[in-house]
Amino acid sequence: MSLRSPLATVLGHGSAKEGVHHWWMQRLTSVALVPLTVWFVVSLLSLPSFDHATISVWMGQLWTAVFLILLVLTAAWHSQLGVRVVVEDYVHGHGPKALVLALVTFFHVVVAVAGVLAILKVALGGAA
Amino acid sequence: MTERPLSPHLSVYRMSRYTLLTSILNRATGLGLTVGLILLVYWLVAVASGPSAYRVAHTVLSLGVLKAVYVILLATFSYHLVAGIRHLIWDTGHGLERAQAKRSAALVVILTTLIFVGLAWWALHAGVRTP
Numbered sequence: 001m002s003l004r005s006p007l008a009t010v011l012g013h014g015s016a017k018e019g020v021h022h023w024w025m026q027r028l029t030s031v032a033l034v035p036l037t038v039w040f041v042v043s044l045l046s047l048p049s050f051d052h053a054t055i056s057v058w059m060g061q062l063w064t065a066v067f068l069i070l071l072v073l074t075a076a077w078h079s080q081l082g083v084r085v086v087v088e089d090y091v092h093g094h095g096p097k098a099l100v101l102a103l104v105t106f107f108h109v110v111v112a113v114a115g116v117l118a119i120l121k122v123a124l125g126g127a128a
Numbered sequence: 129m130t131e132r133p134l135s136p137h138l139s140v141y142r143m144s145r146y147t148l149l150t151s152i153l154n155r156a157t158g159l160g161l162t163v164g165l166i167l168l169v170y171w172l173v174a175v176a177s178g179p180s181a182y183r184v185a186h187t188v189l190s191l192g193v194l195k196a197v198y199v200i201l202l203a204t205f206s207y208h209l210v211a212g213i214r215h216l217i218w219d220t221g222h223g224l225e226r227a228q229a230k231r232s233a234a235l236v237v238i239l240t241t242l243i244f245v246g247l248a249w250w251a252l253h254a255g256v257r258t259p
Contacts, residue, residue, distance in 0.1 A: 027219060030212050041205065041247065045254050050186065052179040059175060072169065079162045086155060092134050115169040118176035 022081060029078035036071045056122055065123035072115035080108040146233045154211040160204040167197075199248065206244040210236050 043064070048054060058064055083104050091097045167189070174185030188194070214232055217223055223232055 027216065030216060034209065034213065037205065037209065041202075045247070045250050047254075052175065052182040052186075055175050055182075059172075068172070072165075072172070075161075075165050075168075079158075079165055082155075082158045083162060086159065111165060111169050115172050118169070118172040121176040122172075 022084075026078065026081045029074050029081065032070070032074045033078055036067060036074060039067055040071055059119060059122040060125070062123070065119050068119045069116050072119065073112055076108045076112035076115070080105060083108075146230060150211060150214075150233050150236060153207060154215070157204040157208040157211070160201065161208055163197075164201045164204070167194075167201075198251070202247045202251065203240075203244045206247065207236075207240045210239045210243065 043058075047058060059068065084101060087097065087100050087104060091100050171185065171189060174182045174189075177185075214223075214236055217232075223229065
């Protein structure tokens, strides 16, 4: 039986059994990012040119788009988990901490959505 | 409550210790790669915005300052990749003895340097290939 009040759990002060999920997600995204980031760096350095036509054709290829979307989503998630821990460590006081964590989360969602939409637009032929 | 000692405990650790250095570097490179992610998404959005918008972004992304940033990002990526794999191996319960950790710290430095030099060399040649 837990002696912790439901209110303490809701407020997020102290253990709400969230830690294991954070830890596991950080590991899962790490493992996924090993091949994804290596693929991305190798692909980027293999590109013959960085002009718009070349990049659009590259981004429009099915598997490029698939891996790019997976990369952006996984990297944004992994980044959010990592930055969150840094904020939790170095930003003190419940108010400022909650505010910065909210901003960090919003920011990462924007990055993820913008990245995925950009890739889809090019892949589906929306870019002129 | 407010009188508790709070992190970062910069004065209580010996900063020269390899354990501390490899750990804080992993965090610092992680934050650096978040900047890399922002640059990547900026670039992806520019491609999706069409050729004229892309030309502007291409000019911005080709700035000398950002070229230095890309070199740092390559080093940052190399370190975070190798140090991250070291963490994943630790998570399986292996390599946690002090002597093993010291050896793997040295291995991280060697592999990071090799990967970074290899990627930088490749990037330089890619630059030569494209006018």
